[in-house]
Amino acid sequence: MTKKIQKIGIFLGIIILLNIVNQYVYKRFDLTADKRFTLSETTKNILSEIKKPLHITIYLEGDFPSEFKRLQTETRQFLEELSSENSNIKIHFENPDDQREALIKKGMMPSQLTIQEEGKFSEAIIFPWAEINFDEKTMLVSLLPNAIAVSQEQQLEKAIENLSYSFSNAIHTISQNKTKNVAIITGNGELQDIFQYSYLSEVAKKYKLAKFTLDSVASNPAQTLEDLSTFDLAIIAKPTEQFTEKEKFTLDQFITNGGKTLWMIDNVQAEQDSLSNGGKMLAYPLDLNLTDLLFSYGIRINTYLIKDLYAAKIALATGNIGNQPQFQNFDWFFHPLVNGNPTHAITRNLMPVRLQFANQIDVLQNNLKKTVLLQSSVLTKKVGTPSIIELQSIAEEPKEEDYKDGNQLFAILLEGEFTSAYKNRIKPFETKLFKGNSNDNKMIVIADGDVGKNQLLKGNPYDLSRDKWTNETFGNKDFLLNSIDYLLDDVGLMQLRNKTIKIAQLDQQKAYKERTFWQFFNVILPLVLLAVFGIIFNYLRKRKYS
Template sequence: MNKNLKNSILIIVGLILLNTINQSFYERFDLTADNRYTLSKTTENILSKVDDILFVTVYLEGDFPSEFKRLQAETRQYLEELATTNSNIKINFETPDNQREDLIKRGMLPSQLTVEEEGKLSEAIIFPWAEVTYGKKSTIASLLPNAIVASQDEQLQKAIENLEYSFSNAINSVTQNRQKSVAVITGNGELQDIYQYSFLSEVAKKYKLAKFTLDSVAANPQQTLQDLMSLDLAIIAKPTERFTEKEKLTLDQYIANGGKTLWMLDNVQADQDSLFNSGKMLAYPRDLNLTDLLFSYGIRINTTLIKDLYAAQIPLATGKVGNQTQFKNLDWFYHPLVGGNPNHPITKNVSPVRLQFANQIDTLTNNIKKTPLLLSSTLTKKIGTPGFIELQSIADEVTEEEYADGNQLFAVLLEGNFKSAYKDRVKPFETPLFKEHATKNKMVIISDGDIGKNQILKKQPFDLNRDKWTNQQFGNKDFLLNTVDYLLDDAGLIQLRNKTLQIRTLDKQKAFKERTFWQFLNVALPLLLLFAFGFVFNYLRKRKYC
């Protein structure tokens, strides 16, 4: 056997061996600086539960703005990573053109974009949604988060940052064996159902929702407490009547036994309807008999109202033209527009939240971890109660010196081992379920009962994120839904909302100005170099052989 034949056989054997190894081992490497395609442990745990075919249908296919083709590409690459991790995941991209009405009926509303290309502005409509189906369960995932951004580049970055959370959240929702339950507490003059519809209808898409009245506490408090403990989260939305000691102990022991709570409380009675009807109203403290309960958790809600120069608008009649009343939208400082904590997953990328006649929260020193969620601007003014509020004050001249009370706290997250308010106290009823401390529990307290109250338009509930008069957009619903998700999240899923990526985008103005240079560099120059090489090569060849 000659040397050449030996080498050929070795090469063939080596190729066969490499091919066998290649078929046996498969690995993807994330070489991005920010580990964009590396899945978190939370996502890996969720994917490990997918033991049957899971379909992901993405409606980002077709002709749409070039910058959002980046979102399409990033979505495709991310889903390919999911499918590589679990082969049960099947991906399909579809164009929404022939099914727009059906998508809208299923809650997938289109987004209208203003696009700048080659110095010209144009309008485009896309459906930035995906549908996840697992067995008989299905849910939708938004690929374009609702947030106030300075540019579409920033909107694109936030959308790409949110991909892992959106898909992991959707997959977790359809693969969960046990659906968690949410109780809407009634019996103390809380908001009626129609005023909570916009918020609670979204909660009901993901969790079991049930009304739970505390009226039965008076007759059988032990059974009421036991029934309440079967639910995972209790929402207390703007109670207006005093809580009895038995009702307070019931809520206290629900918390001590691990129940999560979301409190939306007004400590001041301020009726906006009477303000618009008569032009003025009396604002006065409301006694809910909750002060000692909240105090034991390290919180005090004051009875002062906060005016903020950064505020939402209300429509006011400013005169008539002919027989038509003219309205103008004016800033109403009793409706603060408050920002969220940018470093917490509940409030990251959430639009400013509108509050109405909100009170200030004080935090007290104890062993509970307190995380501010909603803060006013620095230009605030405290208004003591009782006192009259007049609509005509909207025309008063404003100076910054008057509004120098600084940032005010309106919503706070509490986490830790809560001490029972009835420890070392006489209890209004005895129960074998009594505990002196809760272990690793959490709750959110908001000092505005109207934060989750939607308006009514033509006897139908209006979107909580919009004002029906001024058409202003707010982040109320997103904030509350994120809060519910955080309180009920045992897998750490909500932490994925804190993911930060650095998306490198083009400077459009610079690219437009320099487009001729770059077109020449990328198209004409290679052809010229090729022509020059051919000419020189032929010239040298002729000199050598001719």
């Protein structure tokens, strides 16, 4: 009896000890094959900087399609991992149904889904958004970003893959005390602000934007270079006037001193508005005096225009009904619809990007690492300039044998140590900041000045992601935002976009066809087996005890 009491006492003591240890030791185990619930070191480092309560409100509560319950579940589980890593992360799920107008005013646009249940299709509206509040600052996170997806299930899979990057990026941005500076270069006929508003308004939510003119180089070049060097990134969007040697030297030394650059360059003068107004136009080479500068970095933008059979559409008037003109959409081969590099963080899962009268890039051999970001299809044709382009050519039936110039490069990422174009040349002016070589640096060159140009609707900027005439959607805005984030990323956040998750999806058609069998298998069959077991058990029991 005494031994039994001792054993019971030891057993109870072990249980009490385990409960005490459990209060101080907490460990979660990720047993998934793709380690979807394992936080990256980048995310952990970001969370370690959160010293105050950070509130995350997710608008994924309520009655919505069962397949999007998966997005709700995956989001909840991921945020629980964040909360377990740092107790300052506070999570709250809310039903958006009673506050739809308020959410839309905040910028949370709803998504319309097509749902298939029992062979029938229906529509549903959800608000796949999260709101982060920290230290009197607010930031919105889209849980269902635009991506290449052939089905709604694939879109859901891409959304779940993007959870880690979306939340880590937002938390990092909202918790930063020091914001990086972005210069919008002016002075050489660049795009006006109103035509860059769509993507720059998003950039301004994360970084400090300022216009920076190179006009002052003429009077005080050394001071202009010093002022420009206080910026982290320079955006050069569609210049149309020649750069002087002093201006080029200023940009060159900005780069060798660590400044990042995003170039959007047209080497051919060709505008869709000019063509629409007159029906024809002369496309001719545009001399920006940048060839030698870009050549030193291993890039040459040619003066060809590229026609691609995989192209965006333009709307043309085809007649009138009454007093109302009738429009029809036609493929316009001078507006290539190009795909991004599927293996790079900038362009992974990106929708096709629309270019307009784009040029082609040649890559030259040097010590820099070069990554292709955008390229055409194989069905392309080079058009030399100067040449006359006529709108009526849209009616001509294309011959595939004429489009055999293969893939053309439109956007290149350069990484490494940049060599100054003026290292072994006479310098246009003297500066104490001169460096012949940079440390590790990054640059993106896009051979289309219109890649970031948004349309205007009634005098107001229109969304860069959509064409106001054809209603087609493009990846231009996401491409530019990802490019800027990558260039300014010092903590490895963009690499989280390469995370891959494979989700087992239910075959809707098969489920509908076999639903009767599985309903019987899961509901009727267990009852039948239970009844058979009861009959046999009673029979054997009576036989034994009768």
